[in-house]
Amino acid sequence: MSNPYKEIFKAPGAMGFSAAGFVARLPIAMAPIGIVAMLSQTHGEYWLAGAVSATFALTNALVSPQISRWVDRLGQSAVIVPTTIVSVLAFFVLIAAANQDWPVWTLFASAFLAASMPSMPAMIRARWTEIFRNRPELNTAFAFESSADELVYIAGASLSVGLAVALFPEAGMLTGTIFLALGTAAFVLQRATEPRVRGSEGDVVQGSAIRQRPVQIITLALIFVGSIFATAEVSAVAITKELGQPNAASLVIGVYAVGSFAVGLLLGALNPRMALHRQLLIAVIVLAVTSLPLLAAGTVPTLAFAVFLSGIAISPTFITAFGLIERRVPESMLTEGVTWVMTGIGIGMALGAFVSGWVVDTYGAHDGFWVSVAAGAATVVTIALGQRSLAGESAISAPGQLSQPAE
Structure with missing residues (x-):
C-alpha cells in the first residue's frame, strides 16, 4: 500500500x-x-x-x-x-x-x-x-x-x-x-x-463568506471546540499545581496534542468515504464523550491518560470541518471561509481560557473540566442541528448561493 x-x-x-x-x-x-x-x-x-x-x-x-x-x-x-x-x-x-x-x-x-x-x-x-x-x-x-x-x-x-x-x-x-x-x-x-x-462563476455570490450557512455552523461549532482545547490547558496547569507537581503540566498538555496529532494522521491515511457531514457529527460526539473522563482524573497519570483520550477527536473534527468548507463554500470565497473557521478556533480558545480560569478560581481546579463537558455538548447540538445545511440539502444558504448536493 x-x-x-x-x-x-x-x-x-x-x-x-x-x-x-x-x-x-x-x-x-x-x-x-x-x-x-x-x-x-x-x-x-x-x-x-x-x-x-x-x-x-x-x-x-x-x-x-x-x-x-x-x-x-x-x-x-x-x-x-x-x-x-x-x-x-x-x-x-x-x-x-x-x-x-x-x-x-x-x-x-x-x-x-x-x-x-x-x-x-x-x-x-x-x-x-x-x-x-x-x-x-x-x-x-x-x-x-x-x-x-x-x-x-x-x-x-x-x-x-x-x-x-x-x-x-x-x-x-x-x-x-x-x-x-x-x-x-x-x-x-x-x-x-x-x-x-475566481469570479462568482454564475452563482452571483455577494457579501462575506460568513453569510454562508455552513460557514456559520462550522465557525460556531469550532468556537466550542476551541474552548475545549483551551480549557484542557488551563485546567491541566491548575490540577498539576494543586497536586504539587506543576512541572507535569507541560507533559500533560503535550500528551493532549500527541493524541490529536496521531489520530489526525491516521484519518488522513485511511481517507474514509463516509459523507463529511456525518464524519463531523461522529467526531464531535466522540469529542463530547471523551471529555467526561476528565472529571474523574485525580492523579497526574490518570489526568494524562484522560487528556490524551479527550484529544483524539480534535484533529478529525478540524479535518472534516475544513473539508466541508471546501465543498460547501463557493470557490470565490474559499480563503475567507477557511479563515472564519480558524478565527472561530481562536475566539473559542480565548473564551475557554477566560471561562475555565474563572471556574477554577471560583470552584476549584477539577471543576474547570465542566467547561469542556458543556462545550462538547454544545458542539454536538450545533453540528446535529446543522446536518441538513452541511449536507448541502438546503434550498438557499445565503443570497445568491445555489445548493450543492451531498457527497
Missing part, C-alpha cells in the same frame, strides 16, 4: 509551499505568548502584557477574515505582501518599544497594526484545494495540515517562551518576526501553485 502523504507531495510545488507555509505560520503561536513573555520581563506587569497580547489576538481575529476576503478577490500575492510588510514592521516597532521603554500607547498601537498578519493556514489550504479539488487526496492534505497546525501550536509557543527566558526578553518575538518575513517571502515567490482568482 502506498503512503498517501508521500503521494500528495509528488504534486509539483507542494513540498515547497507547504514547507514555506509552515515557517510563515509559526508566529501564529509565537506572537501571543511571546508578547506576554517579553513584556512581563521588560515591564514587570502581567496585566499590561496580557492586555497587549489580547489586543493583537482579538484584532487579528477580526481583521484576518477581511484580509482573506481580499485575497479571494485579488489573489494571494497582491494582498499577502503588503499586509505582511505592515505586520513585520509593526512587530519590530513593538520589540523596540518594549526594549527602549517607549510610552505604553506605542505597545498597543504596534500590536494593533501587527494584527494585519494574514491567515497562513487558510492560504496553504487554498493551494492544496487548487491542486486536489474534488479529489480524495484533498482530505489527506487537510489531515496533514491539521497535524501541522498541532505542531505549530506546540513548537511555536514553547520556542517563543524558551528563547525569551534563555536569551533575552525580546528573543522570542524577534525570532517569530523573522520567521514571518522569511517564510511568507518564500511562500509568495512560489507563484506556480498560487490559486487563480
Whole structure:
C-alpha cells in the first residue's frame, strides 16, 4: 500500500509551499505568548502584557477574515505582501518599544497594526484545494495540515517562551518576526501553485463568506471546540499545581496534542468515504464523550491518560470541518471561509481560557473540566442541528448561493 502523504507531495510545488507555509505560520503561536513573555520581563506587569497580547489576538481575529476576503478577490500575492510588510514592521516597532521603554500607547498601537498578519493556514489550504479539488487526496492534505497546525501550536509557543527566558526578553518575538518575513517571502515567490482568482462563476455570490450557512455552523461549532482545547490547558496547569507537581503540566498538555496529532494522521491515511457531514457529527460526539473522563482524573497519570483520550477527536473534527468548507463554500470565497473557521478556533480558545480560569478560581481546579463537558455538548447540538445545511440539502444558504448536493 502506498503512503498517501508521500503521494500528495509528488504534486509539483507542494513540498515547497507547504514547507514555506509552515515557517510563515509559526508566529501564529509565537506572537501571543511571546508578547506576554517579553513584556512581563521588560515591564514587570502581567496585566499590561496580557492586555497587549489580547489586543493583537482579538484584532487579528477580526481583521484576518477581511484580509482573506481580499485575497479571494485579488489573489494571494497582491494582498499577502503588503499586509505582511505592515505586520513585520509593526512587530519590530513593538520589540523596540518594549526594549527602549517607549510610552505604553506605542505597545498597543504596534500590536494593533501587527494584527494585519494574514491567515497562513487558510492560504496553504487554498493551494492544496487548487491542486486536489474534488479529489480524495484533498482530505489527506487537510489531515496533514491539521497535524501541522498541532505542531505549530506546540513548537511555536514553547520556542517563543524558551528563547525569551534563555536569551533575552525580546528573543522570542524577534525570532517569530523573522520567521514571518522569511517564510511568507518564500511562500509568495512560489507563484506556480498560487490559486487563480475566481469570479462568482454564475452563482452571483455577494457579501462575506460568513453569510454562508455552513460557514456559520462550522465557525460556531469550532468556537466550542476551541474552548475545549483551551480549557484542557488551563485546567491541566491548575490540577498539576494543586497536586504539587506543576512541572507535569507541560507533559500533560503535550500528551493532549500527541493524541490529536496521531489520530489526525491516521484519518488522513485511511481517507474514509463516509459523507463529511456525518464524519463531523461522529467526531464531535466522540469529542463530547471523551471529555467526561476528565472529571474523574485525580492523579497526574490518570489526568494524562484522560487528556490524551479527550484529544483524539480534535484533529478529525478540524479535518472534516475544513473539508466541508471546501465543498460547501463557493470557490470565490474559499480563503475567507477557511479563515472564519480558524478565527472561530481562536475566539473559542480565548473564551475557554477566560471561562475555565474563572471556574477554577471560583470552584476549584477539577471543576474547570465542566467547561469542556458543556462545550462538547454544545458542539454536538450545533453540528446535529446543522446536518441538513452541511449536507448541502438546503434550498438557499445565503443570497445568491445555489445548493450543492451531498457527497
